[in-house]
Amino acid sequence: MIKILHTSDWHIGKRLYSKTRYEEFSAFLGWLVEEIQRRAIDILIVAGDIFDTTTPSNTSQRLYYQFLKDVSVTCCRHIVIIGGNHDSPSLLEAPRELLAVLQVRVVASIPENREDQVLLLKDGVGECELIVCTVPYLRDRDIRASQPGESGDEKEQILQKSIAHHYAEVVDIAITKQAQQAPTAPIVATGHLFAAGGSVVEGDGVRDLYVGSLLHVPVTIFSPQIDYLALGHLHSAQILGADPTKRYSGSPLPMSFKEAERKKFVIEVEIEDGRVSTTPVRIPTFQRLHSIHGDYEQILYEMEKISQEAQSVWLEILYEGKEIIPDMHHKLQKEITGSDLEILRIINRPLQINSADSELTLNDLESMSEEGVFLRCLESARIPADQQDDLLLLFKTTLQQLAEEESYTK
Structure with missing residues (x-):
């Protein structure tokens, strides 16, 4: 029997508004090391988005490498990233090359030789126990070349076919290696994409991977020869098409207050004699988040109730009362003095409505996506509605290209 642990979307270094979250990331990674040892995990698979940005801080990188070092002295024989x-x-x-000494295999981009994407992982006596098709996030430039004059629909169709073709190539190599070298070894594949049927939560930080509807890749591109599909990108743990062998593990930490009440998981996978069983393993809450909505009295009541629980809680407050309270931030901060509560954000809705025509505040910008800011600019410039769709498509295409350029040059 092989025991695999599937996780993804750590986003080490991500902030929540102005608050750093290094203590949470450290606590999660420490917990993960303990779970690997306790559950006697043989192989760990991390399906992308290790860091939150292409230029992670020294602290973020230190947490990552310390984790790999800690796992290397556990029962876990291989780490695939x-x-x-x-x-x-x-x-x-x-x-x-250095990490390979610790049995850590990293595939962050498409290698020139497709065979380098297929790993044959060996057990303690040198026999191949698992074949892994390591497919990272597929950038447009990795799998196709844009052609002048392509329409949006043509680009989507070609890109979708290219993604399917890439998976078919890699899985075919795995099947050949399985037949020749390891007939009893299961095949696991990875991916970092938005598969059709997946779901997101508003504000969870999931970034569109491709312009247009293509971001939903059909599940049919994945070969039935794949025994388990370990996916990343979506931040909520979920299965695809009612098939528990095709899963997103989700992010280990809530990416926003809208995810605050969602349970977080890593996925334990057991494969024995061709049978695959999966078990979601609940991740503890390392920092409680809570949103309070209501008028001023309701907010004070909620804050008082939460403060009695004697635990650290970060708050997001949405004031929905009719009275305009311009100094609300000062008043609420005074109310929580001496408690374990910390207010990260206050949305003073009446004040916002009263100043709707004024410039955007810093809090407004922090809560808006790049697309939202761009649309706001279009409205301010009084761009006709029939032109906004074309400009938005061009803007999203440019953002995608800039992100890919940045990731290759860092």
Whole structure:
């Protein structure tokens, strides 16, 4: 029997508004090391988005490498890591040869030789126990070349076919290796993409991977020869098409207050004699988040109730009362003095409505996506509605190209 642990979308270094979250990331990675040992995990698979940006801080990188070092002295024989759309392929792959000594395999971009994407992982006596098709986030430039004059629909169709073709190539190599060298070894594949049927939560930080509807890749591109599909990119743990062998593990930490009440998981996978069983393993809450909505009295009541629980809680407050309270931030901060509560954000709705025509505040910008800011600019410039769709498509295409350029040059 082989025991695999599937996780993804750590986003080490991500902030929540102005708050750093290094203590949470450290606590999660420490917990993960303990779970690997306690559950006697043989292989760990991390399906992309290790870091939140292509230029992670020294602290973020230190947490990552300390974790790999800690896992290397556990029962876990192999760690397989793929790159996500937030990761810099060059940064992840720079220490690849050194990490290989610790049995850490990193595939952050598409290698020239497709066979390098198929790993044959060996057990303690040198026999191949698992074949892994390591498919990272597939950038447009990796799998196709844009052609002048392509329409949006043509680009989507060609890109979708290219993604399917890439998976078919890699899985075919795995099947051949299985027949020739390891007939009893299961095949696991990875991916960092948005598969059709997956779901997101508003504000969870999931970035569109491709312009247009193509971001939903059909599940039919994945060969039935794949025994388990370990996916990353979506931040909520979920299965695809009611098939428990095709899963997103989701992010280990809530990416926003809208995810605050969602349970977080890593996935334990057991494969024995061709049978695959999966078990979601609940991740503890390392920092409680809570949103309070209501008028001023309701907010005070909620804050008082939460403060009695004697635990650290970060708050997001949405004031929905009719009275305009311009100094609300000062008043609420005074109310929580001496408690374990910390207010990260206050949305003073009446004040916002009263100043709707004024410039955007810093809090407004922090809560808006790049697309939202762009649309706001179009409205301010009084761009006709029939032109906005074309401009938005061009803007999203430019953002995608800039992100890919950045990840390759870092």
